[in-house]
Amino acid sequence: MSAPQPPAYFPAPRRARFCSQCGSPVSRRVPDGDNRERDLCDHCGAIHYQNPRVVVGTVPTWQGRILLCRRAIEPRYDTWTLPAGFMELGESSAQGAERETLEESGARVALGQLYTVIDVPQVEQVHLFYLAEALGPALDPGPESLEARYFDEAEIPWDDLSFRTVATTLQRYLDDRRRGGAFQTHHYTLDSRR
Numbered sequence: 001m002s003a004p005q006p007p008a009y010f011p012a013p014r015r016a017r018f019c020s021q022c023g024s025p026v027s028r029r030v031p032d033g034d035n036r037e038r039d040l041c042d043h044c045g046a047i048h049y050q051n052p053r054v055v056v057g058t059v060p061t062w063q064g065r066i067l068l069c070r071r072a073i074e075p076r077y078d079t080w081t082l083p084a085g086f087m088e089l090g091e092s093s094a095q096g097a098e099r100e101t102l103e104e105s106g107a108r109v110a111l112g113q114l115y116t117v118i119d120v121p122q123v124e125q126v127h128l129f130y131l132a133e134a135l136g137p138a139l140d141p142g143p144e145s146l147e148a149r150y151f152d153e154a155e156i157p158w159d160d161l162s163f164r165t166v167a168t169t170l171q172r173y174l175d176d177r178r179r180g181g182a183f184q185t186h187h188y189t190l191d192s193r194r
């Protein structure tokens, strides 16, 4: 007999309903000595802290063209994105950026400098994009991408980009490149839910 299957798998909500330590229901309140509400277990005492998640990605280029991937997953299915995804436990942000690039596009890259640091408080995330030089033109998109390809500046599908962090990173990259390629790290905050 196999285990019962859910209708679909989905990322669990941030708010906990039950304690991951003992399985008791949790309550939402401010712990002693704290200044904001947390999910507290009144049975075993565990405090379930929630903190922003880090999204790591790259601006990969090959002979001046920019690599974009067409998403095969929600949210923003069938729109174009720079390769990026959630940083995993136990890796550095640079390792995560390189891993996501390989997983989503098949591109092997030499990582460059950290390029954008984007706070997105409304979705509780921080996005980091590194510059990256592809080691060759070969692409082999994984299951999270419908397609991966390199774009000339004039071909970039601005109306079909997945996220504002992607659009603003691309805009800054192209601006810096037009000014002669003196790339510096940009740090800014976005308020939109995209």
Ligand code: ZN
Residues within 6 Å of the ligand: 019, 020, 021, 022, 023, 024, 041, 042, 043, 044, 045, 046
């Ligand atoms: Zn508990």
